[in-house]
Amino acid sequence: MVSKRTMMVFVMVLTLFSFFLAIRPTSAASGVVLFTPYTGLSVTPGETIDYTVNVINNGSAIENVTFSFDDLPKGWSTSIVAGGRNIEQLSVRGGKEEEIHVEVTVPLDVDKGDYRVAFVAKSESGSARLPLLVKVTEQGSFKTELTAEQTNLEGHADSSFTYDVTLKNRTAKTQNYALSSAAKKGWQVSFTSGGDSITSVKLEPNESKDITVEVKPPENVKAGTYKIPIKAQTSDTSAELTLEAVITGTYELKLTTPSGNVSTDVTAGNEKVVDLVVKNTGSAPLLDVNMTADTPPDWEVEFDQSTIAQLNPGDSKTIKAKIKASDEAIAGDYVVNFRAQTAEASSEAVFRVSVKTSTVWGVVAVLIIVGVAGGLYYLVKKYGRR
Numbered sequence: 001m002v003s004k005r006t007m008m009v010f011v012m013v014l015t016l017f018s019f020f021l022a023i024r025p026t027s028a029a030s031g032v033v034l035f036t037p038y039t040g041l042s043v044t045p046g047e048t049i050d051y052t053v054n055v056i057n058n059g060s061a062i063e064n065v066t067f068s069f070d071d072l073p074k075g076w077s078t079s080i081v082a083g084g085r086n087i088e089q090l091s092v093r094g095g096k097e098e099e100i101h102v103e104v105t106v107p108l109d110v111d112k113g114d115y116r117v118a119f120v121a122k123s124e125s126g127s128a129r130l131p132l133l134v135k136v137t138e139q140g141s142f143k144t145e146l147t148a149e150q151t152n153l154e155g156h157a158d159s160s161f162t163y164d165v166t167l168k169n170r171t172a173k174t175q176n177y178a179l180s181s182a183a184k185k186g187w188q189v190s191f192t193s194g195g196d197s198i199t200s201v202k203l204e205p206n207e208s209k210d211i212t213v214e215v216k217p218p219e220n221v222k223a224g225t226y227k228i229p230i231k232a233q234t235s236d237t238s239a240e241l242t243l244e245a246v247i248t249g250t251y252e253l254k255l256t257t258p259s260g261n262v263s264t265d266v267t268a269g270n271e272k273v274v275d276l277v278v279k280n281t282g283s284a285p286l287l288d289v290n291m292t293a294d295t296p297p298d299w300e301v302e303f304d305q306s307t308i309a310q311l312n313p314g315d316s317k318t319i320k321a322k323i324k325a326s327d328e329a330i331a332g333d334y335v336v337n338f339r340a341q342t343a344e345a346s347s348e349a350v351f352r353v354s355v356k357t358s359t360v361w362g363v364v365a366v367l368i369i370v371g372v373a374g375g376l377y378y379l380v381k382k383y384g385r386r
Contacts, residue, residue: 031059031126032055032123032126034128036130045106045109045110045141046206053100056092060095061125062092066122066123070117080101081100081101087100102119108206111139115133116133140170144167144175144232145167145170146168146230146240147241148165151244153245154246157249164212165241168203170205177234180230182230189213189214215245221247222247223248226247230243255277262349265353268326273322275320276320276340280311280314280315285310286344290340291305293336293338293339304319305319325355333355336353
């Protein structure tokens, strides 16, 4: 007969055995595990996420696994790829694992925010869930976008303005965009991409392309701010962008004389004053106009005003230049080059200066000739008859 104490021991052993059976891992019940290191990713509308997922079979038997998604938002699409092909079912041997790629495509028309999706694997032994967090960083749209980081540029009237713009197709189909501009008459607008001149561009859904827009103002354009509208258009969709060019004016300078005559004469060793007219023929003010001259050797030029602080468009200033010829200059024509110059523009006036010898030397020469002739006459008269 079994004692009471023996019975109690038996019951305790049986209870402990049942407890250990309850907590022992049951690979047959849930042998499949899903793993990916990056469960939370940020995306933009229209982007496709590629998760690398390991399907792990912790059991000893082969598991035939099928896949699905829970809480997938409306409009989102998915695919499961292994070995370069889309799959519907996967077999994993016991104690082994297989790698698959889970692709989740976020639609173009999607709200900004956090989305939680579960990737589910089901097999004969049970199911496994892989929670995924998708953070959409931008508000989505279903349209064409034409954007630029810098739409306003400043330069001279003779400058070329270059803008970098981006065209993005946020529609669901391929678009062939025609590029155009509604700039005012005289403005030249051209489009280039990859160094080639283009008039249209073809974009797949969610594809974008960088385009360079070059703008040349018309001649004699006045200072001011000008708008240059550009457009990318198809039969289904279009986008517009307004660029701005700020013209600071043209820088032009003219150096001449009141009469237009650029010749004079001077006696060797003497001085001659000529009037020079400096005129701003551009559309922007000129600052610090400097006057200089290139002269023959030993000649000198002095200006009554060597610098003009400011010369507004259309204004002119008369400068007196004193030309001093060299004492050693012989009769003939010489060149004196006058120059008016600023940091932005310059102009020259080339003077032809005729040099005459001094009349004093002419008188001296005549007296010498007369003296010589008188001396010869005296000698002939005194000694000629002997």
